[in-house]
Every structure is written in C-alpha cells, then in structure tokens.
Amino acid sequence: MTRTGRATAGFPETGDVVRMARSGTTVTIEAQVDCRGEAVVYRGVTDGGAQVAVMWYRQDLSVGRQRRWVIDALASDASPHPALNWPIDIVECDRVGGFGYLTQLVPERFVSLAQLLGTAEQPSFRVLASIGRELADAFAALHAAGLHFRDINLGIPLADPGQGDVVIQFDDSIGPDGEEKLCWIPSCFMAPEVIRGEAEPSAAGDLHCLAVLLYYLLVHGHPLEGSRAREPDASQHLGADPLFVFDPADTSNAPEAGDPVLAWWPIYPRFLRDLFIRAFSTGLTDASPGGRVTEREWQRAMVRLADCVSACSCGAQVLWDPDEPQSRCWNCQSAPPPPLLLDLPGHTIALSAGAVLTSGHLSGDLDFRTPRGQVEHHPKLPGEVTLRNVSDSPWTIEPAAEEQKILAPGLRIRARPMTINFGSVRGTIRPQRTG
Numbered sequence: 001m002t003r004t005g006r007a008t009a010g011f012p013e014t015g016d017v018v019r020m021a022r023s024g025t026t027v028t029i030e031a032q033v034d035c036r037g038e039a040v041v042y043r044g045v046t047d048g049g050a051q052v053a054v055m056w057y058r059q060d061l062s063v064g065r066q067r068r069w070v071i072d073a074l075a076s077d078a079s080p081h082p083a084l085n086w087p088i089d090i091v092e093c094d095r096v097g098g099f100g101y102l103t104q105l106v107p108e109r110f111v112s113l114a115q116l117l118g119t120a121e122q123p124s125f126r127v128l129a130s131i132g133r134e135l136a137d138a139f140a141a142l143h144a145a146g147l148h149f150r151d152i153n154l155g156i157p158l159a160d161p162g163q164g165d166v167v168i169q170f171d172d173s174i175g176p177d178g179e180e181k182l183c184w185i186p187s188c189f190m191a192p193e194v195i196r197g198e199a200e201p202s203a204a205g206d207l208h209c210l211a212v213l214l215y216y217l218l219v220h221g222h223p224l225e226g227s228r229a230r231e232p233d234a235s236q237h238l239g240a241d242p243l244f245v246f247d248p249a250d251t252s253n254a255p256e257a258g259d260p261v262l263a264w265w266p267i268y269p270r271f272l273r274d275l276f277i278r279a280f281s282t283g284l285t286d287a288s289p290g291g292r293v294t295e296r297e298w299q300r301a302m303v304r305l306a307d308c309v310s311a312c313s314c315g316a317q318v319l320w321d322p323d324e325p326q327s328r329c330w331n332c333q334s335a336p337p338p339p340l341l342l343d344l345p346g347h348t349i350a351l352s353a354g355a356v357l358t359s360g361h362l363s364g365d366l367d368f369r370t371p372r373g374q375v376e377h378h379p380k381l382p383g384e385v386t387l388r389n390v391s392d393s394p395w396t397i398e399p400a401a402e403e404q405k406i407l408a409p410g411l412r413i414r415a416r417p418m419t420i421n422f423g424s425v426r427g428t429i430r431p432q433r434t435g
Contacts, residue, residue: 010058011040011096018044018054018091020102021072027052027091027102036155036171043105054091055171056100067172071101074147074174081141083134083166106158106167113213114154116161117220123161125309125317126354130164132214133302133368138168139210140295143203146177150201151187152209154216177203188222188238189213192284195239199287207292211279214298218268221245221261223280226253244280246273267330269308269321275301303360303368307349312336320350325432338432340385340415345425351415353377353385362391362422372422378414387420387429388412396421 012018016029027044033053034041042054057067072090079086088102116123123131135157142148150173158167186195191208193199215223222229226245228237237243243253246265255261265273275293283292310320316331320339329336339350347361357373360366372391378384389395389407397405399418407413407420420427 010098011056012042012054012093012100016093016095018093018100020088021090021092022075023089025089027054029054039100039171044102051105052088053103053105054100055103056093056096056098058098068099070175071172073176074170075101077145080145080147081138083138084142084168085170087170103170106169109160109162110158110165110167111161112155113157113159113217116159117154117216119161123159123164124354125319126306127161127164128218129302129306129309131159131166132217132305133299134164134166135168135213135217136210136295136298136302137366138166139206140299142174143206143295147174148177148201148203148206149173149209150175152189152213153187154213157213186235186239188225188234190238191287192239192242193287195235204287204289204292207287207289207294208279208283210295210298211276211283211293214302215276215280218272219261219264219276221255221259223276224253226255226259228253242280242284244277244284246277247281248277263330267319269305269319270323272301272305299366299368304347307347307355309355310336310339310350310352320432322348337383340417340429341432342387342420342427342429344427351375351385351387351429363424375415376412381414385415386412387415391422393423395423 012029014029014031018027018029020027026047030043030045032040033043039055039057042056044052044054046052068090071087075087075089085103085106091100091102152173156169156171158169159165189209189212190201191205194201194205199205212223223244224238224242228243231237237253243250245253245255245261247253275297279293286292308319308321310318312318312329312332312334313336314329314332314334316329318329318336321327325338326335328334339352342349342351344361349355349357349361353375355375356371358368359370359372360368362372374388374390376386376388378386389409389411392409394409395407397407397413397418397420399405399416405413415429417431418429420429
C-alpha cells in the first residue's frame with residue numbers, strides 16, 4: 001500500500017479531526033495509507049487511543065448521497081462474517097466536505113490477492129485452501145444477510161500468506177438485494193449476463209465472481225482469457241461468447257504457450273477441476289444454484305483440498321488425488337509415496353505432517369477453524385507421522401492386532417492402521433487401496 005502523509009485535494013490531511021455520526025467519537029487522522037479509485041484511506045486514532053482506518057469520499061461525487069445512505073444502513077448492523085471488515089460508522093470533518101466511514105485497521109501481515117499471486121514463492125496448498133474456504137464462507141454469509149457484491153477484484157480480499165486468514169475490505173461494491181443500483185463499470189469478475197447488460201449484479205452473479213476469484217487463487221489466471229483474449233473487445237470473450245480455457249469439448253480458447261495456468265491446472269485433484277469445469281461451462285449460461293457452483297460446494301471442496309495435501313520423497317508438497325491416486329509429483333515426476341488415510345464420515349484425510357482434524361471433521365458442523373487433532377512428523381522415525389489429540393476429550397485407540405489404548409488430550413500416537421473413537425464419530429486409519 002502507498003504510505004504517505006501528503007495532502008490530497010478535497011480530502012482530510014494529517015492532523016485533521018473527524019467525528020463519528022452516531023456516537024460523536026472523534027478520530028484524528030494520522031497518515032494516508034492507500035488510495036482506492038474515488039476514495040482515500042487513512043490511518044487514524046480514536047480519542048480512546050484505538051487505531052482505526054478511515055475511508056474518505058470527495059464531496060463532489062454525484063453518487064455520494066446514495067453511497068452514504070447504503071453505507072450508513074450497513075453500519076447499523078453487525079458484520080455478517082468475521083472476514084468482512086465492516087463499516088463501523090459514518091464520519092465527517094468540519095474542514096473538508098464529503099464524508100467517510102470507519103473500519104477496523106487491517107494488520108500489515110495481510111496482503112491483497114494481487115500481491116500474493118505476484119510473489120515468486122506461493123503459499124502452501126493448505127494455506128491456499130484455507131483462503132479459498134474463508135472466501136466461500138464469507139460470500140455465503142453475505143448472501144444469507146440479503147447482500148451481495150456489485151463487483152470485486154483481486155485488490156479487495158486480503159490474506160495472510162502464512163496462516164490463510166482472510167479479510168475482505170469493505171467498500172461500496174457491497175449492497176442489499178433489490179436496491180437501486182449505483183453506477184458500475186463491467187469488469188472481468190462479473191458474470192457474463194451482467195457484462196451483456198441482461199442482469200444487474202446479484203447474489204447469483206456473485207457465484208460467478210467467487211468462482212473466478214478461486215480460479216485466480218489456485219490456477220493463477222482468468223478462466224475465460226485464453227487465446228481469444230487477444231481480441232480487442234473484452235466483452236466478447238467475457239460476456240457475449242465466454243468459453244472456459246480448459247473446456248473439455250472446445251479447445252478454441254485454450255491457454256497460450258507460457259501461460260502459468262498450464263502448469264497449475266494439472267496439479268489439482270480431479271474433483272476440484274470438475275467443479276471449475278462446471279462453474280465455467282453450465283455456470284456461464286445457467287445462473288441458478290443448480291447451474292453455478294454454490295458457496296457451500298466451494299467450501300466443502302476447499303476443505304477436501306486441504307485434506308488431500310501430502311508429501312513427495314523429493315520434499316515437494318503434493319496433492320493426493322482420490323480419483324487418480326497414481327498421479328505423479330509436479331516437481332520430480334516420480335510417484336509420491338502413498339500416504340496413510342484417515343476415513344471419517346464424509347471425509348478422507350491424507351495423514352501428512354501439518355494436516356489438521358477440525359471440529360467440522362469430527363462434529364459435522366461448519367467449523368473448520370477449530371483444531372481437534374494435528375498430524376506431526378515422528379520425532380524418531382523419519383518418514384512417519386504421529387497424530388496428536390488437541391481436543392478436550394480422550395480418544396479410544398484400537399490399533400490393529402494391539403491392545404486398546406486411551407489417548408489423553410495433549411498426547412500423540414504413531415499413525416498406523418487403527419480405529420479411533422473420537423467420541424462424536426469413529427475413524428479408521430488405513431493404507432491407500434490399490435487397484
């Protein structure tokens with residue numbers, strides 16, 4: 001982000017004081033930290049000493065009154081999801097016209113998806129899957145609240161490249177369903193029917209936006225920008241005649257040589273590639289939840305993707321494919337050693353170091369953030385792993401041909417064929433089946 005204290009015409013300056021409309025709390029502007037199109041973002045501090053962010057709009061914006069009404073209405077309710085950096089209140093400045101709004105200040109460990117994708121060393125597959133899961137979950141919560149994105153781009157979602165945490169910066173692209181729409185400009189994330197002018201941005205269009213975001217995150221390109229993207233009119237290949245670059249029935253928009261998607265696409269398991277094919281085939285023409293991939297489908301796919309992470313003997317992280325278990329390593333082209341697998345109701349987890357069993361795995365809820373078990377390198381047996389109980393309850397372990405054991409919280413056991421009673425569910429550790 002641009003970090004500067006320079007004044008910007010028509011905007012507050014360092015040292016100016018703005019006041020929150022509802023509470024009357026004052027905020028002192030400390031520095032300009034970013035500029036997003038029509039708005040400037042500042043770091044500020046409340047009279048109570050809390051660090052906050054202030055987004056400010058010029059007074060002369062023709063849509064200012066409608067924009068203010070929408071933001072003020074949203075600020076009156078709590079954020080639908082922890083990842084959504086929601087407006088806290090409208091703020092005004094006596095010295096400068098226009099208005100702004102207050103949000104939480106995002107920690108510097110977060111970077112935009114554009115920055116993340118532009119780095120040479122990409123996050124681990126587990127981190128990428130976590131980012132994707134959080135994006136899908138946040139979209140689902142937004143839609144459940146009767147809201148949607150009018151538009152989104154790679155600069156709005158932020159992610160922690162180390163942990164996979166997500167913050168979606170609030171801006172005025174979010175609005176309620178059925179409202180009078182602000183003016184918008186078609187973008188490469190919008191659904192084809194919106195680009196063609198046949199529909200307004202909506203929750204149905206958001207499903208396409210989400211699929212494009214996830215494709216960028218995992219495959220490093222736009223799903224509709226292949227060889228046809230050389231045509232000068234982008235609305236043709238994005239709206240009028242869209243075609244997936246990996247469409248199995250039509251290769252006329254295939255990626256050109258050197259496109260990074262050619263390297264990334266075959267790395268992913270077949271179930272994930274099939275979801276993208278559906279999103280960018282039937283999903284291009286059928287905007288219904290049956291035609292497009294829903295947020296919950298993407299969430300489950302991201303959880304499953306994290307559960308497929310394994311390791312090759314060359315040291316590379318790979319993805320075990322349940323449909324193509326003999327897939328070769330992307331790095332050395334050899335067959336990775338088959339991982340031990342933990343079967344649970346609705347889930348199969350490759351037991352490689354770093355794998356996490358969550359509440360969602362063991363309780364059937366949607367909480368895939370709270371760990372209940374962790375897979376770790378065995379401290380004495382290279383190439384083997386242990387399973388540690390990080391829950392609050394003991395597990396009953398029944399190793400093959402051994403006596404039953406109780407694994408208390410905090411303890412671990414060498415992973416090998418066994419049955420585990422986790423309390424809520426039973427699981428079985430087994431070798432990969434062949435044939």
